[in-house]
Amino acid sequence: xxxxxxxxxxxxxxxxxxxxxxxxxxxxxxxxxxxxxxxxxxxxxxxxxxxxxxxxxxxxxxxxxxxxxxxxxxxxxxxxxxx
Numbered sequence: 083x084x085x086x087x088x089x090x091x092x093x094x095x096x097x098x099x100x101x102x103x104x105x106x107x108x109x110x111x112x113x114x115x116x117x118x119x120x121x122x123x124x125x126x127x128x129x130x131x132x133x134x135x136x137x138x139x140x141x142x143x144x145x146x147x148x149x150x151x152x153x154x155x156x157x158x159x160x161x162x163x164x165x
Contacts, residue, residue: 111144118142 107114122138 115142115144 119142
């Protein structure tokens, strides 16, 4: 096996892992919040820089609903668009 192919395999596996983490977070937001909360706690206990701890803690908080995504589900109905 050539050294270049090993690097390509590692990069491809890394890209797939990042995509899997992204979609798992989108599909299971409660799990994402727990993971970020645990990460923030771990960073705090390891005396990580304050910026990293704040970032992880902020990501663990629930987000506000952003409302309508612009789909046509409410079209033709007497409903105002969600905000």
